[in-house]
Amino acid sequence: MNTPLADSQEKMAHALLNHSNEGLGEIFAHDEAELQARIAVYRNNVFFSLSNAISDLYPVINQLVGEEFFLALAKRYIRENPPASAAMVFFGAEFPEFVSQDKACLSLPYLADVARFELAKQHCYHAQDAKPLSLQIMHELGAEKLMASVLKLHPSLRLVDSKTASRSIWQAHQIEKPNFSEIDVATAEQSILVRPEFDLLICRADAALLLLITEIEKGAILAEAIDMTLEKYPGFDLASAMAMGFSNGFFTDIHSPQE
Amino acid sequence: MTIELPNSAGIGFKPKHLADLLLQKSEVSWLEVHPENYMGDGGLPHQDLLAVSEAFPLSMHGVGMSLGSADGVNDEHLERLAKLVDAYQPARVSEHLAWSHWNQVFLNDLLPMPYTRESLNLVAENLGRVQDRLKRTILVENPSLYLSFRGDEFSEAEFLNELCKTTGCGLLFDVNNLYVSANNTGFDAQQYLKELNIKNIAEVHLAGHSIESLPNESKLLIDDHGSPVRQEVWSLYQSLVFNLGEMPPTLIEWDTDTPDFEQMDLEAGLANQYAANALSNKILKESAA
Known part of the structure; x- marks a missing residue:
């Protein structure tokens, strides 16, 4: 059984990642329209900061598929593989495998390999x-x-x-x-x-x-x-x-x- | 004992400013870094951090400890922070009154929590674990808020006063966050500063914010660290310095589209100047009285 605080955090985490505001009305003191606009600030922060992290790590993939496609790809990735750690240097390690499975990327078989190359570069850069x-x-x-x-x-x-x-x-x-x-x-x-x-x-x-x-x-x-x-x-x-x-x-x- | 942060202006460290910082005399007398950016094992980031930590007093300002998480602080993250604190011996370590992770998922944003007794006990417990592990007291920063909770039991100022009293932590007081939150959740910033025990403030943050509109056409201020400090925030800063009676170590944060060093130096100079003005104003008022 969740405590009230744990319950509110579970609901908010779900709302942020899944674009649904279910259950938030009982937690926050705003009407529906305003709640929507206010929660969007946090949701934008989450997706903007995490997709920036992916784009910093995979700049060539970004160039290869173009900004718009990349952003959509990054968002799908973030939803399926949200970071487990606050240290962004470890975030995005599953992206090459994700790209290799992603239906929209199937026509570009070299994409996952270039992503593996960029990930190796990141690991090399931050190694001991x-x-x-x-x-x-x-x-x-x-x-x-x-x-x-x-x-x-x-x-x-x-x-x-x-x-x-x-x-x-x-x-x-x-x-x-x-x-x-x-x-x-x-x-x-x-x-x-x-x-x-x-x-x-x-x-x-x-x-x-x-x-x-x-x-x-x-x-x-x-x-x-x-x-x-x-x-x-x-x-x-x-x-x-x-x-x-x-x-x-x-x-x-x-x-x-x-x- | 490590050196303290000086009572003057500092800036958030960006690698692109490294040469300017090391080579020229400026208004900047200390630097702040996010420890999360240095959690890799080696390479250029550590080389840069070593270079600046030898030249400037350093503040480590975490964004990932998630002191407000109902499922506790992450041990692995705490160990990584402890390793960095041990290696670089920063003058100050700070974190946020916020939560970022739930059930092994890290959301990479500073999310709000209700000001209740339950929250107070939880943050005090999490903070206690961090302070015990680091063997030092840390500073906690007031958040920028975009949402109001139902069922708050304390005002934010009361909550922070209690937290400092219970845990021995100090405050990293963000004046821009105060301004942003006061507008966004509808409280009076001056009244807040009267309620807050300002003796707990050991560091101040200043930053720019942008302005959006809500559906009812009222303003929602966004703490985006992407522009110069606004005049309304400088005014609040001056009244805070006036009441403190000394300039606190004051950081200019500019993380989105960070300008070149020259402009950062100008902003740091403004902080030094506004603080000096507030203090001289105080002395004049006191001698006139």
Whole structure:
């Protein structure tokens, strides 16, 4: 049984999210027309602030579908996935899955992938800071020790494995007038996002590099992770993969497996 | 003990003002941030906050604790706030007399509550938990209201007086909210200031509001923090400073379409100037009497 206060909060929360003013007349001292106008101020605040948060997090999706469509999409999302926390940095994480299921978005199969890319960017941006290892460590250790070691990934590192050209579409929208006539949206793209210091780096990767990083993330010894990768992708270019990893700050620590 | 907020003007921190704040001398002597914007683990937001917290006294003004929620304050949120307070040691921590979450759903707005004995006990309990966890007293801000409840048992001023007495909290008094609520729910702002125990005020907020019309054509004022402070609010501020006998730490809030630093600096300068005028007026009146 609700207390009177809990009862009024339950009714108001329902009224705000569901656009119905049911039960509010007994709580507030206004006639119907005035109540409507006054509750609208709070309802606008709720939807305006939350759809702004979604739009800040997914600016390229907003550009791709246009303001009006985006706002309607954001409102549907908010109603189905209202935030559970006051920390807006965690809000909107289910949006890519929501987009992939939303009927109005079905004709744009790359939309959910671009949303996943933007979410990975957000997570990368807000992740724990850590000092990356430099390429120098490869020289210091030598190949034999390096291969027998376990590498620790940078806490900001995120893998984006898309069936569509999510990175190219995203990049095309970083300028004023995007032109993606040259992009084949149906090309699968793999990306690695990492923030070694304050600037976020976007690395073009391939399925082999993604597999290697995934194995490293699981804690595999480097030699085993490489074997696994070469087995599936015999053409894998290890030297350039390691150079890319160390020069972009993918790793923060290296140790022998027993440590 | 951390440094206190100075008895002068501050502004809400926006990253776009960072360079101006750090490089130029201005009317701004302290800064306020919403802790919710710094609840990620790292990155640029923390770098910026560290830089300004080394240069300015800091106030952490929460918008998500939901002190008025019938289902209590959220432990996870309280822990996140405690971590930030511990890391940055702000001079002040404040929150709102409002609720924002019900049944695991966070509505991201400051929603109103009736001024009843039940509400008073509940807010006191929630506030007590926050103060115990943070090991400090916090300030509570009066809300901007768009609705009147049936069955209020206290006026807002009485409610705040009681809350401060019961919990030891102080007040963050928002003069614009007073003006907005007085218009929107029909009470007299001057009378309210007579009822309120102004000794509890440890910080003041000032902001702009916009004006809408209700179906009966009366005005509904919207506390949108999107324009300069209005003259009517400056007048109320001056009478408050006059009665306090000193300038409280006074914040200019401008969160919607925040202008460049130059205009924020002008508004901060106005606060310093209006407060000085009120105080000199008081001294002249007292020596004439």
